[in-house]
Amino acid sequence: MPKTKYVITASLQLMLLSFFISACSKNDSTPPPDPCLGVNYTIDYFKTESVGGANNGTIAINYPVGDTISYKLNNGTFQTSRNFTNLAPGNYILTVMNQNNCTDTITIAIFDYGPKYALVRSLIAGYCGPCHYSGGNTAGKNFDADANIVANWDRIKARAVDNVPSQMPLAPNAPLTAVDKQKITDWVNAGHRQSD
Incomplete structure (x- = not known):
């Protein structure tokens, strides 16, 4: 049986070497992980x-x-x-x-905020929670939003200043002081707006 001779030329050697190098080398480098991935703050x-x-x-x-x-x-x-x-x-x-x-x-x-409204807003934050502030909604009134305070100016005055039909805050809590009632009255008389 005749023997076949295989001749490997230099170009074939170079081609085979190039194939094996590319097949065995890692050239798809993985980027480093993003240090900000998943960083969220509850501010x-x-x-x-x-x-x-x-x-x-x-x-x-x-x-x-x-x-x-x-x-x-x-x-x-x-x-x-x-x-x-x-x-x-x-x-x-x-x-x-x-x-x-x-x-x-x-x-x-x-x-x-107007200066008079700022005083009233502070009073409401101090006296009206948890019933009507910080999510409270007793009797359908919540004063977390400025618009709700302004829209209910007459009700705030009637209950907190005039005690009609009863005082606010409700007994057994002490009623507002005369000074605090005057702050509400001054705001109402100035126009009962957020800018007053």
């Missing part, structure tokens, strides 16, 4: 509204806080302080950033 804050058209609103961040967290409003620069002061009425985009440059944002509105 918790406290704010005060601007009163009387002045730039005196504030935002204080309660969470997240820490040495590796920084904050900015709108297009400002990041800062380590979690407090923002001297804010004009308006909408602010708060950005929170961690040490890996991962960010999360929330929009916070600073409202413009």
Whole structure:
């Protein structure tokens, strides 16, 4: 039986070598994991509204806080302080950033309260919860939203100032002081608007 000779040329050797190198080498490098994947913050804050058209609103961040967290409003620069002061009425985009440059944002509105309304709003927050504030809806009245306070100005005065048909807050709680009743009366007489 005749023997067959195989001649491997240099070009065939190069082609085979190239095939084996490409088949055995790893050239599909996996990118490093994204350090920001899944980073979400439940941003918790406290704010005060601007009163009387002045730039005196504030935002204080309660969470997240820490040495590796920084904050900015709108297009400002990041800062380590979690407090923002001297804010004009308006909408602010708060950005929170961690040490890996991962960010999360929330929009916070600073409202413009008139000085008389600001006092009434504070009274309602102090006296009317939990029945009519912080989610309370006793007798169908909830005063979490400014619009609800303004729309119910007459009812607020009748119950809290005039005690008609009975005092608010309800007994056995003490009625409002004369000073606090006067704050409501002054707001009502000024026009009972959010801007008063």
